[in-house]
Amino acid sequence: MKRVERLHALSERLRRSGVRGCTAERLAAEFGVSVRTIKRDIDALENSGTPIWARPGPGGGYGVVPQANLPPVSLTPGQAVALLAAVSAAPEAPYADLASVAVRKIMDVLDPRTRESVDALARRIWVDTKGSGIRAVRSTLEEAMSEQRVVRIRYCAQQGSETLRDVEPVIFASTNGVWYLIGWCRLRDAMRWFRVSRISHASVTREPCGTHSVEEIGAPPATSRSVHVEG
Template sequence: MKRAERLHALSEMLRRSGVRGRTAERLAREFGVSVRTIKRDLVALEHSGAPIWSRPGPGGGYGLAAGASLPPVSLSPAQAVALMASVSAASDAPYADLAAAGIRKILDVLDPRTRARADELAGRVWVDAPPPSSRAVRSALEEAMAEQRVVRIRYTSKEGATTSRDVEPVMFASTNGQWYLVGWCRLRDAMRWFIVSRIERAGVTKLACTGHTIHEVGSPPATARPVHGWGE
């Protein structure tokens, strides 16, 4: 890992550690470098304006000051392309349009040299993603999930039966190459998995969800994890 990339990753790790912080020894192990190198990196971050705090003695370590603003986001060309590739390859994922818009904002503020290198590298990465499901359907499902409101769907099962259902959205899940809406089906009075591509229509109602949680869905497979688990 190049030093610039390590500095970005180091600042993110410190941000995620919150008030606990992390010791220089642990940071050194995480990045496979010496403690002396990590301390030099911490000094470099501090000089760049990162709000780093240090706490000496047992239980001490380094972290980022709570509530302090961070320096403007800066990415390496490879990091920028990684974001573009991830979103392009998962265009049917929940909130993919918002992710793409966020990436465009980041790319717009990159310095011209980094942007040019990122554009050149992006041309070397191709994806053949399946066509996304209806934008109107996905927008309704995303809104219902975020606002925790009942969504009324028209759904066709794999057997060809079409029904109208009121569903309390609990989670989105991706498995076997397909995205599912998992929620409490008021028609069946049970938790159900709906393949998003089989939802023909969806509309958000004014009805609030009644509090069903992901714990009612069951245990996830060993390979499954929530998206905020990246890098942990």
């Protein structure tokens, strides 16, 4: 399990633990990591804004403040199904797995009548869920992007040649239904586009990225835009 996935799973585990909480030792055993790693992960969750409480001593542990749970959400059936369709139709998009979890959270807090309408409408929408077999690679790239660390990739060019490269991830981009990682390639000493489906292996290094920015890539095409939501 990659760290991004573990952090999300840890957050959900702490929410489910309720007022009793869960000890670091038990969490370490469940996730197959050391107690030290669990404590680092808990620090990371706190730094990201998750309101975690800690109770020291015998019978102590960690948990999430109950008020931090998602409140009831007011959505029309059409809005809810739009979220389901968008996430289901884009399984190769960055952070798609986390998006699916987020949508399930929203569905769980809809009022029963709306949820019934959503379920009925959702059955009328079909999507192709055939995977491309690059989930592990995508998860690694997501971690590198989120933490802004250099990622080491094994990349196969269109003509078949394979190279090992260290890349500083800058953005993910989609064009014509194909996802790319765009970043500073240390092998070529330049900004490069890497088709995600041609990355056969990826691993996150401990080295932080440099100062390369989105502006170095240039302006997006007229038909493209960031997924940033304006306030």
